[in-house]
Amino acid sequence: MATKASRSAARLMISPAVVLLLGWMLVPLSLTIYFSFLRYNLITPGANPFAGWDNYYWFLTDPSFKAAMANTLLLVGGVLLITVVGGILFALLLDQPMWGQGIIRIMAIAPFFVMPTVSGLVWKNMFMNPVNGIFGHIAQGLGLQPLDFFSQIPLLSIILIVSWQWLPFATLILLTALQSLDQEQLEASEMDGAGSFSRFLFIMLPHMARAITVVILIQTIFLLSIFAEILVTTNGGPGVSTTNLTYLIYVSSLLQFDVGMGSAGGVIAIILANIVAIFLMRMIGKNLDA
Amino acid sequence: MARNVTTSRKSINTIAAGALGFLMFFPVLWIVILSFKTEGNAIKAPLEILLNTGWTTESYGAVQARSNYFKHFSNSLIISLGSTFLGMLIAIPAAWSMAFVPAKRTKNVLMWMLSTKMLPPVGVLIPIYLIFRDLGILDTRTGLVIVLMLINLPIIVWMLYTYFREIPGEILEAARMDGASLREEVIHVLVPMAIPGMASTVLLNVILAWNEAFWTLNLTAAKAAPLTAFIASYSSPEGLFYAKLSAASVMAIAPILIMGWFSQKQLVRGLTFGAVK
Amino acid sequence: MGHIQLKGVEKCFGDVMVIPPLDLEIEDGEFVVFVGPSGCGKSTLLRLIAGLEDVTEGTVEIDGHDATELPPAKRGLAMVFQSYALYPHMSVRRNIAFPMKMARIPQEEQERRISEAARVLNLTDYLDRRPGQLSGGQRQRVAIGRAIVREPAAFLFDEPLSNLDAALRVGMRLEISELHKRLATTMIYVTHDQVEAMTMADKIVVLQAGVIEQVGSPLELYRAPQNLFVAGFIGSPKMNFVDGTEAAKHNAHTIGIRPEHIDVSAESGEWTGIVGVSEHLGSDTYFRVSVDGFAEPLTVRAGGEVDLHYGDTIHLTPNLDQLHRFDAAATRLA
CATH class of the missing domain: 2.40.50.140 (Nucleic acid-binding proteins)
Incomplete structure (x- = not known):
């Protein structure tokens, strides 16, 4: 509903954004795919011969790939489990009548705004360090052997740190969803004789279902790319026990300078993220129609 | 209407939620405390730190002395403000087009823009790294401004689009009838009406850019390193560093924490792409 | 001056023809009402005249000049929207001044016209308020004020009273009629309410599915409706x-x-x-x-x-x- 003049103005005004994003997407993406078929290492300059599927073969059969995949899944799954369950409970609690809800909310949201390198280092040193960290001090105070988080349970430690960062996000979104629930619906169900548990199960949870799905999908996209927390705490170790796919690709490309191999890994990471993205986009698209 | 809730019930809620909120906030609070201690005191047992140690601001000075802290701070500032500002400049016209002159393809364009946000950064790390190396913009603020602008552009466009859509088209048509040119229509009518939405868009994107820790770590060395990268340098420290790390961290997160608290509501909207209202 | 002529005007949205080719002449100073059920194309027709939509075929002439390709800003018309479309971030004064500011009219002249319009429309006490602080009727008057100060060739009203309650509607109806008598400027008024059409119009254009069913004075339509549709639409209660x-x-x-x-x-x-x-x-x-x-x-x-x-x-x-x-x-x- 507009005139020809405004339509052509609109095309003109949208084009910078489209051109930039198109370039941003296509150029690196096609280069990554191109590199992934080359034998290309920055340390050994010279010709970069075509390598066929070799890079993919070596990347996929490398034992550290298997470990990285497992770590990635555990990291994403673990954080999702903690943040979604914790987020539902926390949101339910925050939705109750209380004093100072604003301040409590502000405190609970704070971790989301802490930059990843800070939270990684603070947890590693001030909390999880077996000698000087708070957990170490507490264990000593109780007469227990302090836990050396990053050598005994390295991946779980990272899961905990990342969960701390993302729990506020899940809580905030689920709380928003919960607050949009029509009070009359709850009152009607109460009149129908539903107790508080059935109200949660049959009214609140279905109402939150959509928000929960969104939380899961969006977090998955971000969690697949967890990088800084690993870099500053364990460097992927001990061994490869905290190396996820992102970190593995970083190691092979920027530390071992193997462009071909890193690119093959990059393509795999893109495919993996797209599987999640398709579902997410579908949900967003549906909402756009409404 | 609000129900009567017994005081005891309310107290229990307050205590439970308060305790949880405090636990979540505690790490932040703890580094604030440690940042005002001496290095020797900062590694003592928590109770002793709280009860038996004095306060000092020496760590804040030490951070600047160890490495030029304010250079990194200003890098962060320039990169996050610059990328957001540039992004707004490109996104405002685009969002205007999509919100007020929707075509059949508009929805697809919007979805496609969002899909670029789903691209895992590591998938394009190598080409970007090589392109930047060849262009000589590795470890420059310009390079980071460009990258962060591009990765946040979909979010900026999206947020502006949802805010613009709430402005009735009739008002813009009224401006057109009143003799305003397209430029005047945008400047005198659209922008002033959209200021709250634009402000929260800016706020959220400054936060995202400030905390971005993949590209900032991989594309910078010493020169253009923002705070994310500077803090990361504490992962291989020399000597006692808890108080200094705390001081550096407090300064790095304080501005963003304050901005974040102001943008809670917009956060949900911006990060869920409108899928949760 | 405000003589508007539509020649073979046609409008399609994609493949859907909402207005088949039509001709219509509106004389200078006339109060013309487009009336018809919702979806009959009356608002689209008004927007074609305003220039907010392109015609697919045909020409729109204003005062003898072909205005088909002119942008809305250049047509010298003023429009009052159904939602009033006031600028919420501007005071009443600045709302009314906006079209004059766009036309680069000198400050003193702006002041003069604003106070004149405010006097006529009883808005003098509200000039420094924001639209959000006004009642529906007052907002309506601001929208009209914004239209008046441009001294346009014609006023276009798009269902301006439909957001008001019944009592206010009757009052505003009279005010608009009175305004027309005083200004003697062409007014084109779109409504779905045949009572508004009958009470205000010099000339009524009855539309259905984009087609003009009949054009005539209120009494002509009442006395001699040309077809069943007009007969059933004009008159209250409906004809048996x-x-x-x-x-x-x-x-x-x-x-x-x-x-x-x-x-x-x-x-x-x-x-x-x-x-x-x-x-x-x-x-x-x-x-x-x-x-x-x-x-x-x-x-x-x-x-x-x-x-x-x-x-x-x-x-x-x-x-x-x-x-x-x-x-x-x-x-x-x-």
Whole structure:
């Protein structure tokens, strides 16, 4: 509903954004795919011969790939489990009548705004360090052997740190969803004789279902790319026990300078993220129609 | 209407939620405390730190002395403000087009823009790294401004689009009838009406850019390193560093924490792409 | 000046033709009302004149000049929108000043016109308020004020009263009519409410599905509707329609008779029926009467104090001078 003049103005005004994003997407993406078929290492300059599927073969059969995949899944799954369950409970609690809800909310949201390198280092040193960290001090105070988080349970430690960062996000979104629930619906169900548990199960949870799905999908996209927390705490170790796919690709490309191999890994990471993205986009698209 | 809730019930809620909120906030609070201690005191047992140690601001000075802290701070500032500002400049016209002159393809364009946000950064790390190396913009603020602008552009466009859509088209048509040119229509009518939405868009994107820790770590060395990268340098420290790390961290997160608290509501909207209202 | 002429104007949205080619002439100073049910294309027609939509075919002439390709800003028309479309971030004063600011009119002249408009529209005390602090009627007046100060060739009103409550609507109707008398500027007014059309217009354009059904003065339309649609649309309560043998008696496919053109008698009449539900308005009473042999009950007007009750038998006689006859194609028979 507009005139020809405004339509052509609109095309003109949208084009910078489209051109930039198109370039941003296509150029690196096609280069990554191109590199992934080359034998290309920055340390050994010279010709970069075509390598066929070799890079993919070596990347996929490398034992550290298997470990990285497992770590990635555990990291994403673990954080999702903690943040979604914790987020539902926390949101339910925050939705109750209380004093100072604003301040409590502000405190609970704070971790989301802490930059990843800070939270990684603070947890590693001030909390999880077996000698000087708070957990170490507490264990000593109780007469227990302090836990050396990053050598005994390295991946779980990272899961905990990342969960701390993302729990506020899940809580905030689920709380928003919960607050949009029509009070009359709850009152009607109460009149129908539903107790508080059935109200949660049959009214609140279905109402939150959509928000929960969104939380899961969006977090998955971000969690697949967890990088800084690993870099500053364990460097992927001990061994490869905290190396996820992102970190593995970083190691092979920027530390071992193997462009071909890193690119093959990059393509795999893109495919993996797209599987999640398709579902997410579908949900967003549906909402756009409404 | 609000129900009567017994005081005891309310107290229990307050205590439970308060305790949880405090636990979540505690790490932040703890580094604030440690940042005002001496290095020797900062590694003592928590109770002793709280009860038996004095306060000092020496760590804040030490951070600047160890490495030029304010250079990194200003890098962060320039990169996050610059990328957001540039992004707004490109996104405002685009969002205007999509919100007020929707075509059949508009929805697809919007979805496609969002899909670029789903691209895992590591998938394009190598080409970007090589392109930047060849262009000589590795470890420059310009390079980071460009990258962060591009990765946040979909979010900026999206947020502006949802805010613009709430402005009735009739008002813009009224401006057109009143003799305003397209430029005047945008400047005198659209922008002033959209200021709250634009402000929260800016706020959220400054936060995202400030905390971005993949590209900032991989594309910078010493020169253009923002705070994310500077803090990361504490992962291989020399000597006692808890108080200094705390001081550096407090300064790095304080501005963003304050901005974040102001943008809670917009956060949900911006990060869920409108899928949760 | 405000002479507007549409020649072969046609509008399609994609493949859908919402306005088949039509011609229409609006004289300078005329108050023209586009009326029709929702979705009939009346607002689209107005927006084509405004330039907010492109015509697909045909030309729009304003004062003899082809304005088809002109952007809205250059057409010299002012528009009052259904939602008023006030700029919420500007005070009333700045809202009214906006079109003058765009036209680069000197400051003193702006001031003069603003105070004049504010005086006429009773807005003097509200000039420094924001639209959000005004009532619906006041916002309406600001929208009109913003239109007046441009001294446009014509005013376009897009259902301006539909967001007001009934009492205010009557008041604003009078104010707009009065404004027209005083300014003597062309006004084109879109509404779905035939009462607004009848009370305000010099000329009514009845539209249905993008087609002009009839153009004429309110009384012309009332007295001689050209087809069933206009007959049913103009007049309140609606005209009664009767098909079949009764219509055949008058050599027509359908006959129409308005409720006010039927005489009621307790003793004798052409038709006999049973009184159904009645609506007492004080001055008048409207009855639903089920007449033997008619498919639909008739609506009949009687005096305010008439003593008839549900279930009574009465006799009706149509006023033959006021009987409308239509053929099978729904067109009026002479």
